[in-house]
Amino acid sequence: MVTKKILFTGGGSAGHVTVNLALIPRFLEEGWKVEYIGSTGGIERQLVSSLRDVRYYGIETGKLRRYLDWNNVKDPFRIAKGVWQAYRLIRKERPDVLFSKGGFVSVPVVLGAWMNRVPIVIHESDLTPGLANRISIPFAGAVCTTFPETGDHLGKGKVHHAGPIVREELRRGNAERGRTFCGFAGGKPVLLVMGGSLGARKINEAVRAALPLLTPAFQVVHLCGKGQRDDSVRSPHYRQYEYVQEELPDLLAMTDVVVSRAGSNSIFEFLALRKPMLLVPLTRQQSRGDQLVNAESFRRSGFCEVLFEEKMTAETLAAEAKRLYENRHAYKREMDRFDQGDALSSVFELVRSAAK
Template sequence: MKDKQIIFTGGGTAGHVMVNLAIIPEFLNEGWSIDYIGSKDGIEKELIESIEGVTYHPISTGKLRRYFSKENFKDPFKVLKGTWQAHRIIGKKKPAVIFSKGGFVSVPVLVAARLKGVPAVIHESDYTPGLANKLAIPFAKKVLATFPETLKYLPEEKAEWIGAVVREELFTGIRERGFQLTGFNGSKNVLLIMGGSAGSQKINQAIREGLEQLLQDFQIVHICGKDNIDEQYTQPGYVQYEYVQEELKDLLAITDIVSSRAGANAIFEFLALNKPMLLIPLSRNASRGDQIVNAESFKKQGYAHVLEEEQLTTDSLIEALQKLRKEKLAIKDRMNNYRSSEAKEKVIDIIKKQAEND
């Protein structure tokens, strides 16, 4: 093996970074030299640059849209530029292996990896592969899946089901610190609202319009997205954050139920932490429908309730949250039967084997 050199990639949304955040510390602890290739202004830049010992390399990337846009004509050139930039970085760093979490930035990295003869491992969190991973899979040696059903969408010779990779630090939250952060107490259920890393205007609006009624039964932590805090709603029992990172584990420690989008990484983390969920997946008008499939899978297993975005109003949200509150104990019982596999260890082992085979 080369001198323990590895490059990680993935970005665009927090979901395309979380698995990387879960396993990077393990490689750091073992003395690997770690570089990360991401976009110039994606959320991954902020998340990764905060990790000591990881060098971040921004490259150009296109969005690979499924719909018509004038930007579509520019994107192929951005991807070509990104591939050239990634090729130079890989040539300079000479990694033994590359691990990709997906997102548009990963496509030029995986193409460059093939050109340089570096083995690459892809992780697919969602029930069905996203467009970026579909484009990148031909250039990878292994493709790892979170849902066992995903294997039918992947090339058999490359695919392996490993389960959900959950960040261990989420299990280390301290309730007292969560109460200190929020000013809450144990008198009411704590409801955590998450609208994805960019936030959701529709969810934010429905929550705020229903605050007076919701605060009768809940204390609310509202992670509303960048620039979406509205100070006029500030009041006891309601706390707003644009985005949380270090504080999340302590906020989850006091959380009784969650209302969230249905990105696979997030919902598996809630499942591992035994947090009953009301999932509001992105509609097919705003996505490829992967969150809808993720949510339906969790609903069938009894881990979550689902409210379609087309049905989302202040009244329907309040009704759904009240129903979830009443049924939370039954849901937690079903969650107790879930046993998280040793997914993180499996991923690390597969990455190391690919590095050794290089």
């Protein structure tokens, strides 16, 4: 029997890796060889390196910016080099299919796969596709979407609405282990703050300023992002970590309410775990506006409250977090109506079919 091989790509932020991390174990269990192409120093390398039996290749890449920057002059050459590196790697390794999660590193890989006539499946988590995926989609045979409305932006020909993919290990958390890890007592509610790997600074500043208002009501666990710890801030009811991996399911299990950016992968994971959310989406000045659209979709569905960054202060953040907790049961009732489905199996079967 011939062993199938799948190549994954996606990176630049944790959100462009998490779906891949959910799918990779399924392919390994089925006996596939799994390889990954990402950037040489991006967060994807850090996340994928923890997986056994997955070979990682780093390539040159540039960022696709919408603003003036001197790097815009250099990056087309980096992207061209990345396309050449990806083309040569794919020609040598000969995968049966490429699965791309997006992010700027994925564009050279998609082009390299297309030039080698490797079938391409793309995943788009946000309601509207990002720039990297918009560039890549014409070269793909299929596009999996999380939001059903995304098909309106892409046309129906190659779009497959799969729904949200949630990592199975997140459902296996233990609240007691989470409290032990943080040194928290039982009985007092836990507020989890996730700023994301990008755009965390504003939330971090507001949360730390709000601690005198938050800690009388909550125990606060703060995932602040790489290089964003502030060890001068101390409280028996506050714990900060740059990033957690193995402990994340346990931290989520003990969490009562969440303050987060509005990246689609994270908010759908909170939805699957029935965690009421206060979302602080990235502004249009910081992003293409996808988080604003994601947050509004969730607000209309009754899953969250939204606090715009322009209105976020220590006082408004603390007041909204407390109001969210007081009304948590109403949000959970709306979340219980959401049909999660089995998006992981749906996407797995689609990719397996493309490989044939």
